[in-house]
Amino acid sequence: QYTTDKKSKIFIAEKEKNKQTRENTNIISVILSDNKRSKENNSNKETLYSTENEITKLELAPSGKYLIVMEKVQNSDHLQVTFIPANTPTSQSMSTNQGNPDTKRDFKSFSGKADFVTVTEIGNGKSYFIDFDKRIPPVKEEMVEVWYGTDKNLRKKKYGTQEHEYQIWSTETNHSEKLRTDRFSTFAAMGSSHYFLAFNTEEEFNYVNTSLVFSIYLYDITDTSYRSLFTASSKITGTKDGTYIVGFEENQGNWVLYDLTSFAKNLPSPTIITEKGLTNPVFSSDNRFLFFESDNGLWQYDLKSQKMNPAGIAKGKDVKIMDKKIQSAYTQYNARFELSTIDLQKPMLLKVRDKKNNLTSYINWRRGKTETLIPPTQNRIKDIQYNQDTGNIFSIEENYNSPPVLYRYETQIKNKENKKKAMFKSGKEDKVIVNQKQEILSYTNTAGTKLKGLLYYPVNFDQKKKYPMVVRIYQQQAESCGVYPIPDFDEDGFNVRLLLEHGYFVFLPDIIYDERGTGIAALDCVNIGLDQLQAHPNIDQKKIGLTGHSMGGYETNFIATKSNQFAAYISGASVNNIIKFYFSYNTHFNLFDFSRFENGQHEMNVPFSENKEKYFKNNPIYDVEKVSAPMLLWAGLKDENVTPDQTMAFYTGLLRNRKPVIALLYPDKEHDLGKGSKESEDLNLKTLEWWGYFLKDEKNIPWIEMEMKYYQ
Numbered sequence: 227q228y229t230t231d232k233k234s235k236i237f238i239a240e241k242e243k244n245k246q247t248r249e250n251t252n253i254i255s256v257i258l259s260d261n262k263r264s265k266e267n268n269s270n271k272e273t274l275y276s277t278e279n280e281i282t283k284l285e286l287a288p289s290g291k292y293l294i295v296m297e298k299v300q301n302s303d304h305l306q307v308t309f310i311p312a313n314t315p316t317s318q319s320m321s322t323n324q325g326n327p328d329t330k331r332d333f334k335s336f337s338g339k340a341d342f343v344t345v346t347e348i349g350n351g352k353s354y355f356i357d358f359d360k361r362i363p364p365v366k367e368e369m370v371e372v373w374y375g376t377d378k379n380l381r382k383k384k385y386g387t388q389e390h391e392y393q394i395w396s397t398e399t400n401h402s403e404k405l406r407t408d409r410f411s412t413f414a415a416m417g418s419s420h421y422f423l424a425f426n427t428e429e430e431f432n433y434v435n436t437s438l439v440f441s442i443y444l445y446d447i448t449d450t451s452y453r454s455l456f457t458a459s460s461k462i463t464g465t466k467d468g469t470y471i472v473g474f475e476e477n478q479g480n481w482v483l484y485d486l487t488s489f490a491k492n493l494p495s496p497t498i499i500t501e502k503g504l505t506n507p508v509f510s511s512d513n514r515f516l517f518f519e520s521d522n523g524l525w526q527y528d529l530k531s532q533k534m535n536p537a538g539i540a541k542g543k544d545v546k547i548m549d550k551k552i553q554s555a556y557t558q559y560n561a562r563f564e565l566s567t568i569d570l571q572k573p574m575l576l577k578v579r580d581k582k583n584n585l586t587s588y589i590n591w592r593r594g595k596t597e598t599l600i601p602p603t604q605n606r607i608k609d610i611q612y613n614q615d616t617g618n619i620f621s622i623e624e625n626y627n628s629p630p631v632l633y634r635y636e637t638q639i640k641n642k643e644n645k646k647k648a649m650f651k652s653g654k655e656d657k658v659i660v661n662q663k664q665e666i667l668s669y670t671n672t673a674g675t676k677l678k679g680l681l682y683y684p685v686n687f688d689q690k691k692k693y694p695m696v697v698r699i700y701q702q703q704a705e706s707c708g709v710y711p712i713p714d715f716d717e718d719g720f721n722v723r724l725l726l727e728h729g730y731f732v733f734l735p736d737i738i739y740d741e742r743g744t745g746i747a748a749l750d751c752v753n754i755g756l757d758q759l760q761a762h763p764n765i766d767q768k769k770i771g772l773t774g775h776s777m778g779g780y781e782t783n784f785i786a787t788k789s790n791q792f793a794a795y796i797s798g799a800s801v802n803n804i805i806k807f808y809f810s811y812n813t814h815f816n817l818f819d820f821s822r823f824e825n826g827q828h829e830m831n832v833p834f835s836e837n838k839e840k841y842f843k844n845n846p847i848y849d850v851e852k853v854s855a856p857m858l859l860w861a862g863l864k865d866e867n868v869t870p871d872q873t874m875a876f877y878t879g880l881l882r883n884r885k886p887v888i889a890l891l892y893p894d895k896e897h898d899l900g901k902g903s904k905e906s907e908d909l910n911l912k913t914l915e916w917w918g919y920f921l922k923d924e925k926n927i928p929w930i931e932m933e934m935k936y937y938q
Contacts, residue, residue, distance in 0.1 A: 227239035227281050227282075227283065227284045228284060229284045229285055229286050229293070230286070231286055231290055231312070234257060234258050235255055235256065235257055235258065235312070236255070236256045236258065237253060237254070237255050237256075237274070237284055237286065237293050237312075238253070238254045238255075238256060239251055239252075239253055239254075239281045239284055239295075240252045240253075240254050249278065250276060250277070250278055251276070251277055251278070251279070251280075251281050252273050252275070252276045253273070253274045253275040253276070253281075253284070253293070253295060253310065254271055254272070254273055254274070255271065255272040255273075255274050255293075255312075256270060256271055257270045257271070257272070258270070274293065274310050275293075275295060275308065275310050275333060277295075277297055277308075278300060279297035279298055279299055279300055279306060280297060280298045280300075281295060281296070281297045282296050282297060282298055282305070283295075283296040284296075285345075286312065287309075287312075287345075287347045287351060287354075288347050288350075288553065289347060289350045289351035290312055291311065291312060291313075291351040291397075292309040292310060292311060292312055292351065292354075292397075293309075293310040293311075293312045294307060294308070294309055294310075294345050295307070295308040295309075295310060296343055296345075299337060303339055303340075304337045304338060304339050304340070305337065305338060305340045305341075305342075305343045305358060306335055306336065306337040307335065307336050307337070307343055307345060307356055308333055308334070308335045309333055309334045309335075309354070309395075310333045311332060311333070334395060334400075334402075336356055336393050336395065336402070337358075338356075338358030338391040338393070339358065339360055339391065340358035340359050340360045340391065341359060341360055341361045342359040342361075343356065343357065343358050343359065344356075344357045344359070345357075346415040346553075346555060347553075348415055348417065348418065348419045348468075349417070349418075349419055349466075349467065349468075350466075351397060352396065352397060352398055352419060353394060353395060353396045353397060353398075353419040354394070354395045354397070355392070355393075355394055355413075355415035355422075356392065356393045356394070356395070357390055357391075357392055357413075358390065358391040358392075358393070359388055359389075359390055360388065360389040360390070360391075361385075361386055361387075361388055362386050362387045362388065362389060363385075363386040364382070364383055364384065364385070364386045364387075371383075378428035378429045378430070379428055379429065380429065380433070380811075380816075381429060381433075381438070381559075381816040381817060382816075383816075384813060384816055385816070388411075388427075389407075390407060390411065390412060390413070391404065391407075392404065392405040392407070392413050393405075394419070394447065396419065403447070405422070405445075405447065406450070409424075409452075410424035410425060410426055410443065410445065410452075411425075411426045411427055411428070412424070412425055412426065412427055412556075413445065414555045414556040414563050415555055416462070416464040416468060416471055416555055416563065416565065417464050417465055417466045417467055417468035417469075417565050418467070418468025418486065419468075420446065420447065420448065420468065421444050421445065421446055421447075421468060421486055421489070422444075422445045422447065423442055423443070423444065423445070423455070423462065423555075423556075423563065424442075424443045424444070424445035424452055425440040425441060425442050425443060426440070426441070427440070427558075427559060430458075433817060433818045433820075433821060434820070434821050434824055434825060435458075435476065435821055435825055436560075436815070436817060436821045436822055436825060436826040436827075437460050437559065437560035437561070438460060438559040438560065438561060439458040439459055439460045439476050439561075440456075440458070440459060440460065440561065441454070441456070441457055441458065442454075442455045442456040442459055442462065442473065443455060444484075444486070444489060446489075453489065455471070455473065455482075455484060456473045456475055456482060457475060457477060458475060458476045458477045459473040459474055459475055459476060460474075460476070460559075460560065460561040460562065461473060461474040461561075461562050461563075462474075462555075462562075462563045462564075463507045463508070463509070463563075463564055463565070463566045464509075464555075464563075464564075464565050465509045465513055465565065465567065466511070466553070466565050466567055467513070468486060469485065469486060469487060469513050470483065470484065470485055470486065470509060470513060470516070470529065471483075471484050471486060472484070472499075472507050472516065478498075479502070480498050480499060480500060481498075481499040481504060481507065481518075482496050482497070482498055482499070483496065483497040483498075483499060483516065483527070484496050484497075485529075497532060499527065499534060501518075501525065501534060503520050503521060503522060504518035504519070504520050504525055505518065505519050505520060506518070506519045506546070506547070506566075507566065508547050508550045508566045508567065508568050509566065509567050509568070510567065510568055510569075510570045511567045511568065511569045511570070511571075512570065513529060514528070514529060514530065514570070515527065515528060515529060515570070516529060517537070517547060517568065519544075519545055519546050519547060520544075520545065521543075521544045521581075522536075522541060522542055522543075523536050523537065523538075523539050523540045523541045523542065523543060523545055524536070524537040524539040524540065524545045524547075524576065524591070525537060537591075538594070539576065539578075539589075539591055539596065540576075540578045540580075542582075543578050543579060543580045543581070544578070544579035544580075544581060545576055545577070545578055545579075546576065546577045546579075547568060547574060547575070547576060548575040548576065548577050548588070548610070548612075549568065549572075549574065549575040549612075550566050550567065550568045551566070551567050551568070551569075552564050552565070552566050553565040553566075570592075570593075572592075572614060573590035573591060573592040573597065573614065574590065574591045574592065575588065575589075575590060575599075575612060576588065576589050576590075576591055577607075577610075578602075580602065581704070581705075583602075584604050584666060584704075584707055584708070585602035585603065585604060586600075586602065586603060586604075586605070586606070586607050586708075587600055587601055587602040587603070588600040588607075588610060588612075588619075599612065599619055599635065600619065600621060600635060603623070604625065604708060605623035605624065605625050605628070605708055606623065606624050606625060606707075606708030606709055606710075607621050607622070607623050608622045608623065608624060608630065609621065609622045610622075617636065618634065618635070618636060619634070619635035619636075620632065620633065620634055620635075620649075621633045621635070624708065624709070624710040625708050625710060626659075626662060626664045626682070626707065626708060626709065626710065626711060627659050627660055627661070627662040627663075627664070628659070628660075628710065629651065629652045629653025629654075629656055629659065629710050630652045630653070630710060631648050631650070631651050631652070632648070632649045632650040632651075633646055633647065633648055633649065634646075634647050634649050635647075653710070658685055658686075658727075659710070659711070662682070662683070662685070662711075662726070663682075663683035663687060664680060664681065664682050664683070664707065665680075665681040665683075666678055666679075666680060666681075666704065666707055667679040667680075667681060667755070667758050667759075669754055669755065669757075669758050670754070671738075671747075671750050671751050671754045672750050672754065673740050673742070673747070673750065675738050675740065675751075677735065677736040677737075677738065677751060677754070677755070678704035678736050679704070679733060679734060679735040679736060679755045679758065680703060680704060680706070680707050680732075680733070680734040680735075681731065681732075681733050681759070682711075682722060682726055682731065682732040682733075682734075683726070683731060684726055684729045684730055684731060685726045685727045685729075687764075689763075689764060691764065692763075692764055692765065692766045693729055693730060693731050693764055693765065693766060694729075694730055694731070694766050694769035694770065694771070694917070694921035694922055695730060695731035695732070695733055695759075695765050695766070695769070695770045695771070695921075696725050696730050696731070696732050696733070696770075696771045696772075696773060696917060696921070697732075697733045697734075697735065697752065697755075697756070697770060697771065697772045697773070697792075698720055698732065698733070698734055698772075698773050698774065698778070699734075699735060699737055699748065699752060699772065699773075699774045699778045699781050699782065699785075700737070700774060700775070700776075700777060700778035700781075701736075701737050701738075701777060701778075702736045702737065702738065703734040703735070703736060704734075704736050706734065711723035711726070713727065715902065715906045715907045715909075715910040715911075716901075716906065716910065717898035717899045717900050717901050717903070717906050718775035718776075718798055718799075718898050718899070718909075719773075719775070719796070719798060719860065719899070719906070719909035719910050719912075719913045720773060720775065720913070721910060724910065724914065725914075725917070728914060728917075728918070729922070730917065730921070731764070731765055733755065733756075733759065735751060735752055735755030735756075736751065736755075737751040737752070737781065738751065739828075739829040741831075743830060743840050743841075743843060743844035744780070744781075744784075744804075744828045744829060744830060744844055745780070745781065745784035745785075745843075745844035745845075745846065746784075746843060746844055748781040748784060748785065749784065749785050749788050749789065752772075752781075752785055752789075753789070753791075756770075756791060767791075768793065769793055769920075769921040769922070770791060770792055770793060770921070771792060771793060771794045771795065771796070771917055771920065771921050772785060772786070772789075772792045772794075772795050772796075773795065773796040773797070773798075773913075774796075774797060774798070774800070775797075775798040775799055775800070775898070776798070776799050776800065776867075776868065776897065777801075777827060777828075778800075779797040779798050779799055779800025779801070779868075780800045780801040780802070780804075780846065782795055782796070782797040782800065783797050783800055783801075783802050783846035783876055784844065784846040786846070786853045786854075786855070786857060787846055787848075787849035787850060787852045787853055788849070788852070789854075790854050790855075792855050793855055793920050793921055794855050794856050794857070794858070794916065794917070794919075794920035794921065795853075795855060795856070795857045795858065796857075796858045796859075796860075796913060796916060797857060797858070797859050797860075797873075797876070798859070798860045798861065798909075799860070799861050799862065799865055799867070799868050799873070799897050799898070800859075800861075800868060800872065800873060800876070801846075801868055801872050802846050802847050802850075802872045802873065802875050802876035802879075803845060803846075803847040803872065803875050804823070804828070804841060804844060804845050804846075805834065805841055805842075805845055806872075806875075807819050807868075807872065808820045808823050808834055808841065809834075810869075812866070812867065813866045814865075814866035814867040814897070815867070820833070820834070823841075830844075846876065847875055847876060847879055850876060850879030850880060850883060850885075851879070851883040851885070853880060853883075853885050855920075856885075856886035856887065856888075856920060856933075856934070857876075857880060857885070857886070857887045857888075858887075858888050858889075858890070858912075858913075858916050859873050859876060859877055859887065859888070859889040859890070860873070860889065860890035860891070860892070860909060861873035861874075861889070861890075861891055861892070862891075862892045862894075862895030862896045862897060862898070862899060862905075863891055863892065863893045863894075863895070864893075864894065864895060864896045865895070865896045865897045866896065866897075867896070867897040868897065870891065873889065873891075874889070877889045886933055886934060886936075886937050887933070888929075888930070888933050890909065890912065892905045892909075912929070915927050915929075915930065916930065919934075
């Protein structure tokens with residue numbers, strides 16, 4: 227165990243035997259210095275603390291004031307948290323929790339019955355919020371489990387429940403107290419030592435959200451009073467000093483902002499921010515502004531004048547703030563409560579994504595002025611490191627025809643231009659990919675939605691030849707246009723590079739859902755995408771295959787019942803009966819699957835009971851007899867996300883209607899087959915053989931001919 231202040235000290239947990247032959251752990255502080263010190267007297271080391279407990283974690287408080295030691299108490303189910311002043315001299319700080327009671331102790335310890343413990347610093351070390359978290363495993367009934375329709379904890383049946391003990395310690399007064407958990411099960415510190423977020427983790431909204439949302443209250447520890455803040459939220463951001471807090475109300479679809487100082491005056495005054503499409507709020511560290519990322523530029527809310535305006539940066543483009551400081555407050559059940567700030571005394575680093583033209587750039591923004599650090603590039607920027615003091619920028623960039631390269635940009639002060647130099651190139655032996663060709667198509671579906679599609683050309687493309695094509699669908703795939711295609715056995719059986727090397731075009735069309743329903747919208751998007759390629763002289767229109775995994779598998783199944791444009795299909799781990807799936811409980815995510823249709827990935831946006839016809843029209847299994855081309859289905863038999871009975875239902879429907887079908891069932895695998903597994907290799911090789919048989923007329927493939935001989 228070790229941690230560091232990233233400046234001059236390393237704190238190390240060093241285990242040794244004491245005189246009684248019992249193990250003892252010392253916390254050693256090693257001071258790094260340029261000054262030469264005597265190695266004989268170890269003058270650059272200090273022993274800060276000694277314990278016989280097992281140390282589970284060391285961390286330095288964000289302020290650097292305290293070293294926080296987490297330890298498991300011997301012969302007990304308790305955990306202990308000890309705060310050690312990080313700058314205390316050895317003569318004052320070295321002590322033991324079992325030593326002489328007269329020994330001076332300037333550290334503070336807390337203990338609680340727990341399996342996990344987290345510590346949150348408040349107000350730059352003015353106080354600390356300690357959460358002792360005890361996990362209670364579910365009771366395993368020997369004969370029968372009882373599920374009540376009014377049960378508020380169904381999501382916890384698999385992993386059990388939690389009990390919390392919360393303690394707050396003020397370093398200024400040395401006062402500590404426990405928070406009562408009889409009214410609220412859970413608390414979160416949001417920058418204030420006065421107010422805390424309080425809520426219960428029991429289900430309150432009939433399980434209709436894919437993530438838990440909570441009724442959030444503001445709890446005043448001075449008089450134990452509380453007031454409602456948010457009715458249904460799981461995304462909350464605050465300032466470091468606890469002055470402001472903003473949360474997204476799921477039921478209203480708006481961000482709601484509070485000035486918590488108004489609560490002290492008994493005047494709660496929420497501000498409703500009505501602009502849509504705003505994400506990831508960030509407060510300026512001086513509490514002057516609240517910034518929002520969006521796909522339509524950067525937005526800025528003036529906390530004093532209470533006015534929202536676009537910041538005038540990258541209108542119509544996707545903007546992300548890259549150098550914000552985030553301190554997590556609560557992250558369980560997919561909730562995200564955090565303190566997020568940006569220092570406006572320094573330039574703000576922004577990533578700007580021009581999706582229309584497939585360009586990415588990085589800029590500095592300060593007081594309305596911008597400076598381009600990385601000019602717009604079609605490369606995919608995988609990572610970036612920026613040192614404002616030196617002006618050096620390092621990036622890792624790749625593209626569909628270029629392996630990853632480490633670049634260094636140097637800002638030229640005189641002419642404000644950046645020099646770009648390649649520091650390291652990977653994939654030097656990959657000579658084939660340099661000549662790879664890709665097209666980005668733009669078009670509009672029948673609902674008026676703007677879409678894109680990626681078309682990859684076969685390796686060693688010959689414009690005098692015709693080639694088969696594999697279409698792979700999921701949802702929006704245009705953002706993958708800059709990804710360097712590595713030849714590999716991918717966990718879902720689909721690898722762009724392998725297909726290109728085997729002489730296929732590969733087409734990745736975008737799919738965006740609308741009010742017609744998931745399947746119908748997918749069918750329309752794919753049909754319009756294929757229309758763009760009908761006149762392509764090098765694509766054999768009679769040799770096109772369609773494939774998808776998970777949601778893409780559902781889309782593939784639905785399209786297979788409606789289309790005659792494809793010569794063969796591959797569908798993996800897919801939903802085939804959406805009505806049965808709607809009324810299922812998902813043990814992988816611990817939620818009812820109807821939430822995934824009403825408010826989740828399927829985007830049906832309406833309960834089955836209110837629009838049954840919409841569900842009927844988008845259900846693949848109802849038209850399984852209309853599938854007109856051979857299908858290869860696959861599933862992992864341990865899949866709890868989309869259970870294998872969904873795959874077996876479509877297999878059964880095809881079999882019953884005498885349609886050519888083969889199902890690959892992997893006994894030890896889940897929703898995908900795992901990176902580098904023997905099952906992934908098997909599926910990838912069978913995929914290539916499947917496309918070879920039906921799209922390239924390759925024969926002598928026994929496992930396919932075993933099925934197809936009955937249809938010849």
